[in-house]
Amino acid sequence: MTTQTLPEQGAAPYIAAVDLGSNSFHMVIARVVKGDIQLLHREKQKVQLAEGLNEELVLSEEAIERGLNVLRQFADTLQPFAPQSVRVIATYTLRRAKNSATFLRRAKTLFPFPIEVISGQEEARFIYQGVAHFEHFNGRRLVIDIGGGSTEFAIGEAAQPLRLSSRNMGCVSYGKSHFSQGKISARRFNRAIIQAEQELEPIVSSFRAAGWQQVVGTSGTIKTIRDIIQGFGWSNGPVDLTHLLRLQSYLLKFEHCQQLDLPGLTEDRKLLLCSGLSILIAAFQMLQIEQLVYIDAALREGVLYEMSDRMQHLDIREQTMQSLVTRYDIDQAQAGRVRATALALFEHVKDSWHLGEEEALLLGFAATVFEIGLHINSSGVQKHSAYILQNANLPGFNQEQQNLLACLVRFHRRKIRADEIPYFSLYDLPVVINLLVLLRLAVLLNQKRRDDFLPLFSAQAAVQQLQLQLPPSWLQQQSVLTADLVQEQKTLKKIAFKLDIPALQDLLNHVNPQLETDG
Numbered sequence: 077m078t079t080q081t082l083p084e085q086g087a088a089p090y091i092a093a094v095d096l097g098s099n100s101f102h103m104v105i106a107r108v109v110k111g112d113i114q115l116l117h118r119e120k121q122k123v124q125l126a127e128g129l130n131e132e133l134v135l136s137e138e139a140i141e142r143g144l145n146v147l148r149q150f151a152d153t154l155q156p157f158a159p160q161s162v163r164v165i166a167t168y169t170l171r172r173a174k175n176s177a178t179f180l181r182r183a184k185t186l187f188p189f190p191i192e193v194i195s196g197q198e199e200a201r202f203i204y205q206g207v208a209h210f211e212h213f214n215g216r217r218l219v220i221d222i223g224g225g226s227t228e229f230a231i232g233e234a235a236q237p238l239r240l241s242s243r244n245m246g247c248v249s250y251g252k253s254h255f256s257q258g259k260i261s262a263r264r265f266n267r268a269i270i271q272a273e274q275e276l277e278p279i280v281s282s283f284r285a286a287g288w289q290q291v292v293g294t295s296g297t298i299k300t301i302r303d304i305i306q307g308f309g310w311s312n313g314p315v316d317l318t319h320l321l322r323l324q325s326y327l328l329k330f331e332h333c334q335q336l337d338l339p340g341l342t343e344d345r346k347l348l349l350c351s352g353l354s355i356l357i358a359a360f361q362m363l364q365i366e367q368l369v370y371i372d373a374a375l376r377e378g379v380l381y382e383m384s385d386r387m388q389h390l391d392i393r394e395q396t397m398q399s400l401v402t403r404y405d406i407d408q409a410q411a412g413r414v415r416a417t418a419l420a421l422f423e424h425v426k427d428s429w430h431l432g433e434e435e436a437l438l439l440g441f442a443a444t445v446f447e448i449g450l451h452i453n454s455s456g457v458q459k460h461s462a463y464i465l466q467n468a469n470l471p472g473f474n475q476e477q478q479n480l481l482a483c484l485v486r487f488h489r490r491k492i493r494a495d496e497i498p499y500f501s502l503y504d505l506p507v508v509i510n511l512l513v514l515l516r517l518a519v520l521l522n523q524k525r526r527d528d529f530l531p532l533f534s535a536q537a538a539v540q541q542l543q544l545q546l547p548p549s550w551l552q553q554q555s556v557l558t559a560d561l562v563q564e565q566k567t568l569k570k571i572a573f574k575l576d577i578p579a580l581q582d583l584l585n586h587v588n589p590q591l592e593t594d595g
Contacts, residue, residue: 093379096166098126098224125169126225126248135173147187168225180501192474196242202378204230210373215289222297224248250351258333272358294374297352307339314367392472415443418518425537442484462486541574548579
């Protein structure tokens with residue numbers, strides 16, 4: 077696809093999904109026509125990012141450079157696209173690498189689109205959504221996707237996933253640990269299969285209890301295995317365990333992967349075949365799979381469909397928040413008050429602080445669930461709330477969005493420990509601080525948990541400061557709130573933020589003209 081083929085004003089919108097996988101980087105460009113996705117262009121570049129991940133989970137400089145070089149190429153293709161029309165998802169290797177922040181910082185300098193690192197369960201959800209939208213099926217199905225560093229499993233009905241799991245086993249990582257330098261032997265196969273079975277053990281009971289009527293395989297590893305089996309004429313349709321074991325026996329005739337010359341096996345897949353086959357055999361045996369069909373849709377297609385949904389204002393994150401509200405019996409009335417106040421403050425300051433729709437959504441979400449930790453204990457509620465949000469499965473949220481929610485809720489009251497605010501690739505520190513200030517003020521101003529408590533107010537903002545206008549006559553009647561606002565000024569001053577409340581200053585000066593505040 078070239079820039080000449082991009083749509084004119086008023087035409088169906090073009091969108092792109094980029095999948096930074098552990099083996100390959102993929103890019104898919106599509107357009108949305110009447111709510112449906114038309115795929116227009118695909119690019120795939122072998123990167124083998126997982127190959128550069130050592131035992132200490134540090135990504136090598138060579139692997140980082142391979143990834144950055146491909147991003148440069150993708151950036152050229154995506155040059156005409158607006159940022160909101162492109163979604164970039166990073167999976168296992170950047171999820172696990174201790175120095176992933178280094179990769180993300182360097183990527184920012186040459187790739188103008190934000191990179192979202194997602195959890196394994198979120199990866200499985202996207203894969204399931206890609207399959208569910210690609211081909212309708214009446215009944216429950218199990219979806220398996222063997223990637224370079226992890227393998228995802230999902231069970232669902234129609235568009236609704238019911239079980240999601242990501243296991244730390246992939247064709248690149250297992251190739252490196254079990255079939256090093258491309259060597260093939262029965263012992264290597266047995267060792268790889270046993271380790272994969274051990275990795276699957278924790279999910280076997282749950283998945284088998286859920287049950288399914290169809291098993292679907294996706295992506296390159298399973299496609300290659302299917303193509304080889306069909307190329308040999310062993311099957312013209314589904315793959316079963318006898319086909320997989322027959323292929324294993326055939327491969328044991330060789331001593332090295334480079335000797336393989338099989339129908340459907342490309343050069344770049346030779347070193348990954350044995351490891352991918354071992355994982356698939358283990359899955360068949362542990363989950364008692366009878367047969368599997370291949371569908372040519374996966375994570376990136378799932379991302380495209382979710383982008384289309386958001387364009388139609390159908391955001392799965394809203395469903396996720398409502399699910400948390402119900403599950404943890406959150407006080408919806410108080411959450412509504414805090415959310416309304418936070419978003420009202422946001423409207424006053426968004427232009428000065430250059431905040432957009434995404435920041436408003438995340439602030440609203442944080443206000444919705446800031447008291448989720450009451451489910452554990454009212455003492456230290458902010459810590460309990462942050463723990464739940466940090467560790468819960470939150471469909472629709474990438475890792476940084478989930479970390480930001482946890483961070484905002486963690487410091488919505490009491491001290492702000494600046495050294496505990498995590499590094500964010502997608503959000504600059506001033507943005508995090510500004511959202512935190514808005515949430516803290518919204519919580520503080522609604523401490524009486526009453527609908528008729530707050531008067532009309534306004535706010536103005538500048539860099540690292542906010543001025544809050546409250547009616548002096550109203551503030552005079554709020555002795556506890558007055559003391560809390562004075563303390564809030566002191567707390568924010570410690571992180572170099574100035575909170576100015578003229579009515580508070582006037583009130584304190586009237587009570588004691590010699591008194592100085594931090595306002």
